[in-house]
Amino acid sequence: VFGIDVGGTTIKCGFFSDDGELIEKEELPTRKENSGENILPDIAEYIKMTLAMHKKKFTDIAGIGIGVPGAVRDDGTVNKCVNLGWEVVNVPNKLSELLIFPKEKIKAGNDANVAALGEAWKGAAAGSSDVIMVTLGTGVGGGIIVDGKIVTGHHGAGGEIGHANVDHHETESCNCGNRGCLEQFASATGIVRMAKKELAASEEKSVLRDMENISAKAVLDAFKENDPVAVATMEKVGEQLGGALAIISCVTDPETIVIGGGVSKAGQPLVDCIQKYYRKYAFASCKDTQIVIATLGNDAGIYGAAKMVL
Numbered sequence: 100v101f102g103i104d105v106g107g108t109t110i111k112c113g114f115f116s117d118d119g120e121l122i123e124k125e126e127l128p129t130r131k132e133n134s135g136e137n138i139l140p141d142i143a144e145y146i147k148m149t150l151a152m153h154k155k156k157f158t159d160i161a162g163i164g165i166g167v168p169g170a171v172r173d174d175g176t177v178n179k180c181v182n183l184g185w186e187v188v189n190v191p192n193k194l195s196e197l198l199i200f201p202k203e204k205i206k207a208g209n210d211a212n213v214a215a216l217g218e219a220w221k222g223a224a225a226g227s228s229d230v231i232m233v234t235l236g237t238g239v240g241g242g243i244i245v246d247g248k249i250v251t252g253h254h255g256a257g258g259e260i261g262h263a264n265v266d267h268h269e270t271e272s273c274n275c276g277n278r279g280c281l282e283q284f285a286s287a288t289g290i291v292r293m294a295k296k297e298l299a300a301s302e303e304k305s306v307l308r309d310m311e312n313i314s315a316k317a318v319l320d321a322f323k324e325n326d327p328v329a330v331a332t333m334e335k336v337g338e339q340l341g342g343a344l345a346i347i348s349c350v351t352d353p354e355t356i357v358i359g360g361g362v363s364k365a366g367q368p369l370v371d372c373i374q375k376y377y378r379k380y381a382f383a384s385c386k387d388t389q390i391v392i393a394t395l396g397n398d399a400g401i402y403g404a405a406k407m408v409l
């Protein structure tokens with residue numbers, strides 16, 4: 100089985116055995132020029148070469164799963180993927196034509212959803228069939244797994260936790276056009292924004308005060324050193340995130356919540372901060388849900404893509 104994770108800069112490709120052993124991993128550059136028309140042919144070429152190298156035939160392959168940075172409908176249709184330059188593309192149809200391989204064995208999904216499936220299969224939530232994953236990077240992505248399956252939704256926007264509206268009084272705009280999205284608080288950019296607000300609102304001493312360019316990493320490092328401004332910032336971030344996760348838990352009642360993305364490198368202190376508020380706001384039956392840091396890193400996408408077709 101092939102698991103492919105298409106990103107804005109690189110295409111990560113994994114060739115797996117059907118029990119999830121990663122046989123080979125490869126990275127290709129994402130050629131976005133000409134509306135990204137080379138992306139699927141490049142993937143097709145990689146698949147053909149890998150099969151030839153391992154002396155396998157197409158009939159030996161269980162399927163091809165692909166994660167894409169955009170909303171993907173259940174039939175694999177991507178409707179405008181700005182990061183790849185794509186307009187409307189049906190990934191299984193196109194790849195099936197290029198490879199002469201049955202399209203029923205090709206599946207496409209949103210990259211954050213696919214990463215959640217990867218963590219649920221072989222990562223931090225291995226063994227859990229009900230999982231929520233939230234990815235804290237430049238933005239906030241999310242994926243919801245119910246009964247071992249990705250919740251895609253009608254528009255392909257299932258699991259867009261980053262755009263859950265958590266502050267109805269926010270005046271600044273999110274990238275999506277709304278105001279008060281979780282992403283404005285819990286992404287790397289959001290954490291910096293919150294830290295700057297906290298600095299402006301208090302007189303507390305802080306290592307952040309003298310910094311010319313505050314980064315999320317600087318805030319998280321200061322947080323671990325108990326810097327009062329960084330602690331106050333992360334308490335607010337933790338409250339927004341823990342509160343949002345508590346609401347989603349009322350809907351899907353996950354066994355495990357996974358925190359991924361660059362911000363999750365902050366580790367256990369971040370988990371503690373989220374868990375404190377999660378437990379405060381969650382419904383009684385869901386309070387003991389475990390919150391853990393993702394373990395597959397950048398490979399979550401290829402694992403999840405492979406699992407999609409198994």
Ligand code: ZN
Nearest residue numbers: 262273275280
């Ligand atoms: Zn938004």
